Amino acid sequence: MSSRASGGALAASLITAAIVGFAGGAYVGGQQGGEEPGSSASTPPESTTPVGETPATPTEEATAGVTLSADPTSVAPNEDISLAVSIEPAEEGVELQIQRSVDGGEWENFPNVNLITTDANGQGTSRLNSQREGVNSFRVVRVDDDSVVSNAVEVTIG
Known part of the structure; x- marks a missing residue:
């Protein structure tokens, strides 16, 4: 037992x-x-996306710390829009192509505008204008590595 x-x-x-x-x-x-x-x-944290910026979607997730901002975020056709980019960690000489999507359409290279080249602080700017009315989303893509994409910013033109 x-x-x-x-x-x-x-x-x-x-x-x-x-x-x-x-x-x-x-x-x-x-x-x-x-x-x-x-x-x-x-539970996901609350959004801390600055005004004028839209959060990156999983397929557009910002990599290598590329951040884009636009000012102003609402303009009439052909009014200037200032774009500013910042890369963390700072890297000088990075060339970035500006792309646009209108009303949720396909991303395309923005025509007739120079590449943004970062300075020693990892920052760069560009000025552009557009006649394309509606919600214009802008982003930048690294020229030598198209997997590096910034967040998208929305500017309403109209």
Whole structure:
């Protein structure tokens, strides 16, 4: 009878160890950023996108710290729009192509405008104007690495 009792005790110990090991692993995994869906830690933070900028979509996610801003964000046709770009960490001599999407259409290189070239502080500017009425979204793409794309900024023309 003692062999049965020790066999049952062994089985109970193994089951308990498995439960404790699983629960401990789930806890440690949650502490390392692997939270389960629905936990409060998986709730996305509130948007901190500055006025005049739209957050990058997953396919347009800003990489290498390229940030674009526009001023003003609402103009009449042919009025000047100033674009400013900043790269973190700062890198001098980076050439960036300005692209535009009108009312959610395809991205295209903005015509008749020079490339933006960053200075020693990783910053650059450009001025442009457009007759294309509607919501014009602008972004910049690194000339030597088209996987480096800034956030998009929206300017309403009309």
